[in-house]
Amino acid sequence: MQETIIKQIQQSIEVKSRLLSTPASLNQIEVAAKVVTEAYQAGHKTLLAGNGGSAADAQHIAGEFVSKFYFDRPGIASIALTTDTSIITAIGNDYGYDKLFERQVQAQGVQGDVFIGISTSGNSENIIKALAVCKEKGIFSIGLTGENGGKMGELCDICIKVPSNETPRIQESHILIGHIICCLVEEKLFGHLKPIAQ
Secondary structure (H helix, E strand, O other): OHHHHHHHHHHHHHHHHHHHOOHHHHHHHHHHHHHHHHHHHOOOOEEEEEOOHHHHHHHHHHHHHHOOOOOOOOOOOEEEOOOOHHHHHHHHHHOOHHHHHHHHHHHHOOOOOEEEEEOOOOOOHHHHHHHHHHHHHOOEEEEEEOOOOOOHHHHOOEEEEOOOOOHHHHHHHHHHHHHHHHHHHHHHHHHHHOOOOO
16 A cells, blocks of 8 residues: 555656646746736636536635635635536536536626636536637636647637646646646735735
8 A cells, every 4th residue: 555655646746747847837827827817806707617526626726716725815706617506407407418617607707707627638528618608708718637638728718738647647736726826816916915924
């Protein structure tokens, strides 16, 4: 068991090291944080979506925006499109699971909002359909994917590709990237409220 534990930790570190040594990815994370910050400064919101573990990541990131990340400050508007069971089951039953996020972006998204779609493969059909609505409505889209980006690579305004093809390693880096974006946005919007270190 110890051998497996060590191997898993080493593999996670290796993926993050590759991410750290990829300037294009670091630049994309910075641009994503700037876009989200500007959306909030203009009174808009973020919408997040994913399936399975990526649904959990979407909810996690939305929670950091609405509650807080590092320090106490006003909440900012963020909706994970994976949480309302009545909406999810209604759309799934009436239109199909592939329409799950498309329908919600159509109903709740407005021009100036930011959509963050999370998919390890980059090919989740319900995320792909949501991205098409983003284009129609003028909603900026940020994708978090694996190494090749899948279909999302061509459809997102920014697609941050984690340099791995292994789902667990990709997901671990997705939440790291989400945390970095939350940190940068919070600092930019509310840095003046940060407590002075004792």
